[in-house]
Amino acid sequence: MVRRASSVPHLNSSGGSSADSASTSGNRRGRGAVAGSRARKAPTPTSTSTSTSMSNQRQSSGSSSSMPRSRSLTNGMRRLSPQKGAGSGSSGGGGGGVGGSSRNTPYFLRSRENEIGSADTLEIVASKSTGSEECSTPEDNINVVVRVRPLNEKEKRDRHGSTLTFPGNGQVIIEGNDVGQKRSHNRDSVRVFTYNVVFEPGATQDDILDYSGIKRIIEMGIEGFSCTAFCYGQTGSGKTHTLTGPPDLFVGKPNPKDPRHGLIFRSFVYLFQLIKNRKDVNYVLKASFMEIYNERVIDLLNPGSARKPLAVRWSKKSGGFFVENLFTVDCEELDDLLAVLEEGMRNRAVGSHAMNDHSSRSHTILTVHILSDQQTDGGVFLSKHGKINFVDLAGSELTKKTMSEGKTLEEANNINKSLMVLGYCISSLSDAKKRSGHIPYRDSQLTKLLADSLAGNGVTLMIACVSPAHYNHAETLNTLRYASRAKRIRTKPVIMMDPREALILSLKRDIHALQMENDHLKAALNLHHQAASSDAATDNLLDMQLDRLSSAGGAPAPVPKVDLERLPELDGSELAELVKLYMVENESLRQENNHLFTVRETILRDQEIVCRENERLLKKLEDVNKVCVRSPLIPARPAISPTSGKETPGTEIWTNPELNGAAVLPLEQRMSENADRRTDTAQKRIDQKRIARNILIMANAFRKPDADLAKKLNTDPENVPAKQSTDYMTEWGSRPHQAATVLQVDSLASPLRPTCTTIGLAETAVLDLMAANLQQQRSLNSQLRREMGIERIQVSEACTLMMKYILENEGNDSLLSGFNSQNLNPFREKSSCSIL
Numbered sequence: 003m004v005r006r007a008s009s010v011p012h013l014n015s016s017g018g019s020s021a022d023s024a025s026t027s028g029n030r031r032g033r034g035a036v037a038g039s040r041a042r043k044a045p046t047p048t049s050t051s052t053s054t055s056m057s058n059q060r061q062s063s064g065s066s067s068s069m070p071r072s073r074s075l076t077n078g079m080r081r082l083s084p085q086k087g088a089g090s091g092s093s094g095g096g097g098g099g100v101g102g103s104s105r106n107t108p109y110f111l112r113s114r115e116n117e118i119g120s121a122d123t124l125e126i127v128a129s130k131s132t133g134s135e136e137c138s139t140p141e142d143n144i145n146v147v148v149r150v151r152p153l154n155e156k157e158k159r160d161r162h163g164s165t166l167t168f169p170g171n172g173q174v175i176i177e178g179n180d181v182g183q184k185r186s187h188n189r190d191s192v193r194v195f196t197y198n199v200v201f202e203p204g205a206t207q208d209d210i211l212d213y214s215g216i217k218r219i220i221e222m223g224i225e226g227f228s229c230t231a232f233c234y235g236q237t238g239s240g241k242t243h244t245l246t247g248p249p250d251l252f253v254g255k256p257n258p259k260d261p262r263h264g265l266i267f268r269s270f271v272y273l274f275q276l277i278k279n280r281k282d283v284n285y286v287l288k289a290s291f292m293e294i295y296n297e298r299v300i301d302l303l304n305p306g307s308a309r310k311p312l313a314v315r316w317s318k319k320s321g322g323f324f325v326e327n328l329f330t331v332d333c334e335e336l337d338d339l340l341a342v343l344e345e346g347m348r349n350r351a352v353g354s355h356a357m358n359d360h361s362s363r364s365h366t367i368l369t370v371h372i373l374s375d376q377q378t379d380g381g382v383f384l385s386k387h388g389k390i391n392f393v394d395l396a397g398s399e400l401t402k403k404t405m406s407e408g409k410t411l412e413e414a415n416n417i418n419k420s421l422m423v424l425g426y427c428i429s430s431l432s433d434a435k436k437r438s439g440h441i442p443y444r445d446s447q448l449t450k451l452l453a454d455s456l457a458g459n460g461v462t463l464m465i466a467c468v469s470p471a472h473y474n475h476a477e478t479l480n481t482l483r484y485a486s487r488a489k490r491i492r493t494k495p496v497i498m499m500d501p502r503e504a505l506i507l508s509l510k511r512d513i514h515a516l517q518m519e520n521d522h523l524k525a526a527l528n529l530h531h532q533a534a535s536s537d538a539a540t541d542n543l544l545d546m547q548l549d550r551l552s553s554a555g556g557a558p559a560p561v562p563k564v565d566l567e568r569l570p571e572l573d574g575s576e577l578a579e580l581v582k583l584y585m586v587e588n589e590s591l592r593q594e595n596n597h598l599f600t601v602r603e604t605i606l607r608d609q610e611i612v613c614r615e616n617e618r619l620l621k622k623l624e625d626v627n628k629v630c631v632r633s634p635l636i637p638a639r640p641a642i643s644p645t646s647g648k649e650t651p652g653t654e655i656w657t658n659p660e661l662n663g664a665a666v667l668p669l670e671q672r673m674s675e676n677a678d679r680r681t682d683t684a685q686k687r688i689d690q691k692r693i694a695r696n697i698l699i700m701a702n703a704f705r706k707p708d709a710d711l712a713k714k715l716n717t718d719p720e721n722v723p724a725k726q727s728t729d730y731m732t733e734w735g736s737r738p739h740q741a742a743t744v745l746q747v748d749s750l751a752s753p754l755r756p757t758c759t760t761i762g763l764a765e766t767a768v769l770d771l772m773a774a775n776l777q778q779q780r781s782l783n784s785q786l787r788r789e790m791g792i793e794r795i796q797v798s799e800a801c802t803l804m805m806k807y808i809l810e811n812e813g814n815d816s817l818l819s820g821f822n823s824q825n826l827n828p829f830r831e832k833s834s835c836s837i838l
């Protein structure tokens with residue numbers, strides 16, 4: 003807690019200052035019409051006794067946004083002529099000539115730039131940052147306003163005219179330096195600058211509070227932004243006056259009702275007023291006050307007798323410079339803040355020179371830290387750390403004019419040097435090309451500490467103070483140039499808060515975005531649902547058949563139809579049950595899918611096995627075929643087309659596509675073709691039956707010898723064919739010469755070969771038996787031939803019948819007909835049934 007001081011012992015003098023102040027005050031009071039016009043403005047929200055008092059004198063506007071903007075522009079243009087008069091040598095209160103206007107608009111507002119004045123710009127920035135969910139705003143230009151002080155008594159005495167005119171529209175015109183000569187005709191030397199707001203000489207301290215945009219700076223500081231208001235200008239241009247008021251204010255006990263109080267005092271009042279209105283937020287205010295004197299940082303709240311300088315260090319954590327061990331005071335009440343101001347003003351370095359009796363010999367930075375804790379809806383506390391810097395720069399000076407020497411000269415050099423670095427920084431930052439390059443912040447303590455305000459994450463208000471007097475033309479022009487450059491600097495305001503809390507905000511934003519997305523999806527789903535069941539009446543809110551879930555015996559209950567529009571009306575338990583139901587259904591579907599995938603895999607594996615088995619069997623069949631085609635007795639089965647998969651009536655020999663170089667069909671295709679075929683089991687059964695019949699026939703043929711024939715042949719009955727062969731033998735006996743024309747055993751295969759295609763695998767076993775039978779037939783033939791003395795012997799009828807039977811069994815009509823035809827079948831006519 004800082005005790006309020008009762009005196010300002012280090013002030014060099016107060017006469018001149020008081021005189022100036024009195025003069026200014028007198029000018030203001032003399033503008034009765036101006037005061038009258040302001041009386042129609044909206045009342046200020048200030049509630050303290052000080053503000054109330056001031057408002058009673060001149061009710062100020064409650065908000066800059068309430069200004070009649072376009073009207074003020076028009077007024078400003080119309081009031082151009084009287085200002086010229088003021089500029090050409092009228093009283094220092096230049097606005098006096100226009101003060102008599104009956105307009106409601108404050109006279110200085112004609113110099114307001116346009117619809118995007120500084121206050122408005124700040125409001126736009128602030129509105130973007132309002133609300134706990136936004137922590138940063140787009141880039142914005144530094145707000146620059148110009149305050150032109152009135153001519154002081156000395157200047158008036160010396161008949162220094164004004165070099166500035168105010169055409170309105172936020173413009174200020176500075177004429178050439180060729181005083182009194184061709185000034186008005188030399189257009190080349192006239193320069194026009196445009197700013198957010200130009201405060202003409204008649205503007206009051208209250209006007210600065212209301213229209214400079216400082217109120218929004220304070221509001222944004224409360225919201226957690228890092229804000230800076232600084233005054234820049236030549237020595238004696240009114241910087242300290244603008245920020246703190248005339249120095250005699252701090253002599254003795256300050257009068258809070260004094261209308262000369264500067265921007266800092268008024269801002270403190272406004273700040274506490276705002277804080278008191280925010281019952282939902284817990285605020286803690288702290289303040290520090292330092293000066294940069296001859297490039298040394300001095301703590302104005304704790305200077306010590308030696309005025310030991312403090313170190314300026316870089317903070318990795320905050321990414322900026324800070325003053326180490328700077329004294330910071332907790333300020334619970336407005337008085338505490340005011341005490342800080344007074345203490346600092348008492349301790350700051352002030353000097354006297356030819357241009358200012360109370361010249362600041364240092365740059366001062368008064369910082370108010372605003373720590374806030376606010377409980378959000380979710381019960382989470384959000385902490386923000388906003389701050390407001392009030393920077394009163396020492397004025398640049400031409401030492402020739404100020405006639406500085408000794409200590410004052412050294413001060414002036416240091417001041418000019420640091421201001422020059424500041425000028426470099428502003429110049430670089432205002433240039434789009436240089437902005438991304440090196441900015442010489444480190445070249446002075448001042449620029450180190452202002453770096454964040456100039457181009458960082460802060461919100462900045464620059465008040466350029468100028469003198470209208472002709473003899474200050476060069477300095478005024480210089481200041482206006484810098485102010486114009488600074489106007490091009492862009493910053494990106496960011497709310498300062500704890501990273502965890504920033505994360506919480508970020509998460510809240512995400513949640514909000516997801517909620518929006520969910521709402522959108524629900525709406526889309528609802529549309530889909532309505533389209534799908536347009537006929538169905540959806541009066542029932544939620545047909546939840548949850549009991550099915552338990553009674554379904556493992557089968558999931560069907561998901562009830564939900565009227566999504568009324569979904570928000572469901573209570574928590576219903577929603578939970580609905581979600582549960584969906585989860586069960588999902589699980590069931592997942593399991594079903596898994597099962598289907600497993601089955602599919604199994605089927606594919608089986609198909610592959612079957613396919614391989616088929617190929618293996620076909621290969622084996624081919625081998626059998628090779629044997630078969632050599633066999634006169636065993637015709638091959640009909641072919642199975644590799645393309646159609648159907649049996650063809652013996653027109654082609656099956657060929658393995660792989661062996662023949664033909665394209666191998668894909669597995670699935672082959673499998674689908676195989677699906678048309680008989681099953682292996684059925685095929686085997688057919689084969690077995692056929693073989694069994696063949697064996698039986700063969701057995702009959704060979705195991706029932708014809709006794710008569712044996713007698714005829716004069717041989718053992720066991721050596722003659724079965725009884726059926728009698729007719730043949732009879733026939734053969736009557737026409738033995740035809741025997742030579744009949745089929746030769748080996749040639750039998752030839753006409754049948756084309757029909758030899760496939761054959762049942764089970765027949766392979768029979769082939770051996772048949773081969774053995776064949777061998778037996780041959781040996782029998784040989785024996786018969788030998789005994790009968792003939793060269794050739796007839797094939798037994800049994801053998802012929804067996805072949806016929808096999809062919810019939812194959813169902814091959816064409817073959818059978820061919821077999822029955824005379825050409826193909828030598829046995830067609832019984833007379834010709836002798837074979838070789």
Ligand SMILES: Nc1ncnc2c1ncn2[C@@H]1O[C@H](COP(=O)(O)OP(=O)(O)OP(=O)(O)O)[C@@H](O)[C@H]1O
Pocket residue numbers: 018019020022023026027150151152154203235236237238239240241242243244247248358360361362363395396397398467
């Ligand atoms: N707008 C104003 N109305 C009336 N008087 C003013 C105004 N601006 C400045 N003055 C007076 O002009 C004198 C110089 O002002 P001030 O000390 O504020 O200048 P400064 O820019 O701070 O100078 P320095 O840089 O040397 O500190 C003071 O006496 C002050 O009261």
